[in-house]
Amino acid sequence: MAFADGVRRASRWQDAVRLLLLIDASVQPIPTGLDAPDEAVGVARTQVRLQKLDFWLRYPDYLAYELMNEYEAHRDDIGLLDLAEEILGSEEPDLRRFPMLRHRFGAFEELDEALAPLVEKGLVRKTQILGTNRVAEHLYFLLQLGRQVAGDLTSEAPALEWYVTRTKQLVALVDGLGGTQLKNRQYLLKDYAETLIGQHIAPITDQARERLARLRAVSPAALSAPTVEETS
Template identity: 50%
Template sequence: MSNQAIDHYAERVDDDDGDRFSDAIRLLLLIAAVSGPLNEPEKLNAPRDAVAVLRAEGRLQKLDFWLRNPDYLAHELLNDYEREEEPINLELASSILDSDEPEICSIPMLRYLFGAFEYIDQAMSILAAPRLVLVVPRRTANRVLQDNYYLTAKGRAVADQATKQFPVLAWYTERAHLVQALAEATGHTVLALRKRQYLQRDYAQTPLNEPIPSIANHARARLARLRAEAEEDVA
């Protein structure tokens, strides 16, 4: 992926038009931030230039939902704050909800049977052509068990370059690391992430094949209440 291509994305990053290139660079930054090291069996079968892997499309979809919907990410941080009473979670949620991030950075997703979902084949093909991310199915004799997403050394370099060169892209990497921390606290399995997202009422009650609605107003009202309670405790 050339500098000209990254320049093109940086100019369009705030567009919400389903542009495939925008989806591709967002997914590259997400995979670069959340993918983990290859285990020994994977090293034997992974692409030769792979440096990290994200396992299962379902997991990628769940993490992408939080990246694309800052209001839902903030909602989960408030959940963690109420459960663990760690001030940092309140501060992180505040940094999202005190800004217009939930409005200008939102990229809605549809709810399918197993939660938020979007077809990503075209975006992944953009990443696969220059060998930035390679999709390798793990299969039995009869069926595909899951798709694994291998980040290559070239993909890592392009993600690092894009983040350093364009602050607007650095935001995606910063939020992706926050999403990763949330996933680690939840459990890495697709089922654990799905269960957590379905605990949010607006998400769970969205009709099938309809956009999952914003909860920014609800999250901001909740933030105000929790702040007031925290101030009372200090007083």
């Protein structure tokens, strides 16, 4: 969906579905002592982490770049490079991109509007842990009906299988990392970090494809240690 300003935006339904599948893929078992709804089957912790995951889902070229970062850090996992090539060799970077604005702490978009239909339908429950002067943490509980709906979506709309696959791959890529760690990793790319506040973050598809070609041109044994030359 495109608007008068030329920026492609998702519909409310698309945002809600994407967020449901992302929460379904990223929830963890509910720890003992955490006050959770009786029908909850898992919890996704922190708003920052969910937003940073959503950024990579909405910018496949940035996800491919992160896969290449991981490949250079773990040179024995050629699958990371294969997945980056799968993304960059297709129309995915254009077809799946839904731009986000650069805010004070990086890519940001309020989640409440996308969450609203999920909460209304009893699929997700959002709660907060309060600190002394502000909210210390946002919690997103996936409810039993939410898991059921997430599992049924692809049979009703097979095109959504892409989101199921990518959300699982994305969560596996960043397993164990918190929101602040993900934010810091995204800031390593100069194009992202230097986007002016209030501007949409631009794609890096050509840059990512050039890097992929360089990595494919050398053997794994010849790869140098990971660099972040883009930040220099």
